[in-house]
Structures are given as C-alpha cells and as structure tokens.
Amino acid sequence: MRTLIVEADGGSRGNPGVAAGGAVVIDESTGEILAEVGVFVGVATNNVAEYSGLLGGLRKAREIDPTARIHVRMDSKLVVEQMSGRWKIKHPDMRELALEAQSVISGADVTFEWIAREFNSRADAVANQSMDRRASFG
Numbered sequence: 001m002r003t004l005i006v007e008a009d010g011g012s013r014g015n016p017g018v019a020a021g022g023a024v025v026i027d028e029s030t031g032e033i034l035a036e037v038g039v040f041v042g043v044a045t046n047n048v049a050e051y052s053g054l055l056g057g058l059r060k061a062r063e064i065d066p067t068a069r070i071h072v073r074m075d076s077k078l079v080v081e082q083m084s085g086r087w088k089i090k091h092p093d094m095r096e097l098a099l100e101a102q103s104v105i106s107g108a109d110v111t112f113e114w115i116a117r118e119f120n121s122r123a124d125a126v127a128n129q130s131m132d133r134r135a136s137f138g
Helices: 046-064 077-083 092-104 121-133
Strands: 003-014 017-027 033-044 069-074 110-114
Touching (some): 003 033, 003 046, 003 121, 033 046, 046 077, 046 121, 077 092
Parallel strands (some): 003 069
Antiparallel strands (some): 003 017
C-alpha cells in the first residue's frame, strides 16, 4: 500500500495576525514532492494556521490517492497530540478544525508524528509564501 507523507505547518505574523498554513505532500517510496499547498487564513492565531496547513495537506493527499496511508509530520506538538487523541481539545475553534480534519481522514490509515521545527522547513516555506501572497494555492 502506498504511503504519502504530509509535512504541514502554519504561522501568523502576530498572534493573532496575518496567518496561513502550508503543506507538502511527498511520496514516501520515492521522496518525490507531489504537491505544495498554501492555505491563506487572513487574521488568525498560530494554532488556527497550523490546523489550516494540516487540512490543506490532508485534502491534497486524499485527492492524490484516496487509498494511501498518510503519515503526518508537524512541528506543532498541540496539533499532533490533539489529532492523535492524547490531548483534549478545549478551545471551540480548535475542536471544530480537528473535527473537520477527522472527517477528511475518515476511513484512512493516518499516523501523526511530532518533528522538530528545523525538520519542517519545506512546509514552513509554503506557509510563508501563502502569507506573502495573501492567497491560497496548490
């Protein structure tokens, strides 16, 4: 079975501030970058931007191959722990975004991994491009 890696990130310039998420979808077996997705949010918190990057990456991965396993790598401990079910989601906005992500991955084999920020530079760059353009893409 094919595995797609989704590296996702988000950022806001100010918290809240101009915000966007970014994701890179990678074929695990070849290392090839299959897609880059920028999700411009507008004015929002960093956490909302992180979830937006996750959602953009998950949607794109499911579009590329609806049957693939998905391995998500993020430098947001909050999102990884919440999506893995280990941390409660108390904030209503985060709960709504997490439910949306769960609906996107419903029926899929999805794992989440926390990675250090320095290993998430590709997704960070995509999020920054989306903030710079003030537009979504991919």
